[in-house]
Amino acid sequence: MSMKSFPKPSDLQVPPGAEGWEELYPYYLVFQDALKAEEDEKFWFCDSQHWPTVFKPFETIGGEFAVKCLGQYNARHLMIPNANGIDFRIHLGYLYMSPLPVPEEQIAARVPEFEARIGHYFANWETLLEQWHVKVKGTISDMEALSFEALPEMVPMEDILSGKAKDGSEVLLENYDRLIQLCYQNWQYHFEFLNLGYIAYLDFFNFCKEVFPNMPDQSIATMVQGVDMELFRPDDELKDLAKLAVELEITDSFSNTDDPAATLATIAASQGGETWLARWEEAKDPWFNFTIGNGFYGHDKYWIEHQEIPLGFIADYIRRLQDGANIMRPTAKLIEEKDRIVSEYRELLDPEIREVFDAKRTLAATAYPYVENHNFYIEHWTMGVFWRKVRELSRMLHAQGLWNEPEDMLYLGRNEVRDVLFDLVTSWGIGAGDPIGNVVWPKEIERRRGIVDALKTARPAPALNTPPEIITEPFTRMLWGITTEQVQQWLGGDEEGETGVLKGMAASPGRVEGPARVVMHADDLSEVQPGEILVAPITAPSWGPIFGKIKATVTDIGGMMSHAAIVCREYGLPAVTGTGSASTTIRTGQMLRVDGTKGTVEILEESPVVSGPGAHSHTHA
Known part of the structure; x- marks a missing residue:
């Protein structure tokens, strides 16, 4: 099978007006003419999961520190036998990564070190x-x-x-x-x-x-x-505050949460308001140090500085409670399902293998x-x-x-x-x-x-140069969902592909149908209606409050361990991640069939024309 290739860095057009962009970033972050032969040999994928918009020069700090420190634990601390760190460059404003393998002859020597360190x-x-x-x-x-x-x-x-x-x-x-x-x-x-x-x-x-x-x-x-994850804690705090507002009968105070000062003043003036505000203050530190983005950009909005965001989510929870909805995560059901699957597989094993299975599962769950x-x-x-x-x-x-x-x-x-x-x-x-x-x-x-x-006027290429025959680096597979199959699909190597069907990672099981809601930016989250299917380039942890409303999630990038995958499993929602292009292919209002067990998304019918910010707006932060 001959491998197709992605473009080389030098093949990509510089958008008009962006000439000289390389000078915005440190020399070690851009491809070098003197290293062209070596750099063109490597496969690079774009990490738009963490860095979906163009870097302003100061913002490279997050990419540099994150990828450097990820690498040091693979290559210098833990001595992972088959994986060094990840090399990285900025090209046309976006971050590209290339996993670094360990040379075959060095693997064996690293095993005892690795075992002692993780032990x-x-x-x-x-x-x-x-x-x-x-x-x-x-x-x-x-x-x-x-x-x-x-x-x-x-x-x-x-x-x-x-x-x-x-x-x-x-x-x-x-x-x-x-x-x-x-x-x-x-x-x-x-x-x-x-x-x-x-x-x-x-x-x-x-x-x-x-x-x-x-x-x-x-x-x-x-x-x-x-x-019980701490990452769900900010969302859980909002649910508690919504329930408390209903109990104290101060729900009328939440009619205009876009003005946080006025909302909090109205609450303070109402009977029982003092009790609610004390609980609000308690929740704020530290749980409102939470961004609607991912923390890597100077423009990311944090709840603690933009209190209209948590207040808006609370108002939404109040409406759902008043409609008789259950806003809690189905934790008991998930635990029951987990116990059922664990015991079914355990019973199939011989006692000594069962012991190994138990030890490995306990460690993974911890x-x-x-x-x-x-x-x-x-x-x-x-x-x-x-x-x-x-x-x-x-x-x-x-x-x-x-x-x-x-x-x-x-x-x-x-x-x-x-x-x-x-x-x-x-x-x-x-x-x-x-x-x-x-x-x-x-x-x-x-x-x-x-x-x-x-x-910002150009979208990044999903990857650069020729992919390897097989992708083995664990983080690349688990977090980004960059697998051999996925890369082939991006290249159009999936010849049997049906029209109107997108394939991705089967990230959270279940099959549902519903209308799409394309969300290109966190600012559009208020558009999401109950029963819709969320389609986004990637989701952020602070989007938790909308997971109780939607039927399923579809993302462009992300593996089994991406945030969207983990959260959907914890909410019992189907998810297909790593589709490559769902957010730019699907339009808001189109009916979709999402099969999170198979990893497919079918576009069932053309949508009626939908207006409003979420319709097909490619918002650039």
């Missing part, structure tokens, strides 16, 4: 995980304590008297470096347990496939489900919740505080005249910001008036804004 973690899982929480929360509180204040007119007299002999500018410089270091620190912690969660699950997965070659992937996933839970602490809470501090600094520098818009610092790379800070403290320190940057940056930022906007 230590799995033997001390609870204690180490407890320490992880302490480390991560410590980093967040250190980050919260940083501030970026404008420098004073003169050094205060007490600094003269105390012999301090410094002008305070060092605090500004140190706090900026510290902010970057603390962000890096929590990204290192992020992967300490994540890779182990995948390893434990994959080990159980491979064992099941060996013992039961025909066992569906979903049955394996079901055997570890029904767990480690599995972390795959989602870490998300709250890092992508949501850590990055929420990080972006808030970045905005604080950007606004202070904007007030000094360094750029036109309060958040324009995002158009500078993080190392360029260090130069700007030194420029500022120098001009201030010597009494020279404005920093030089005031004549350089406003114009340069406008030029860069034009390039970023031009890059």
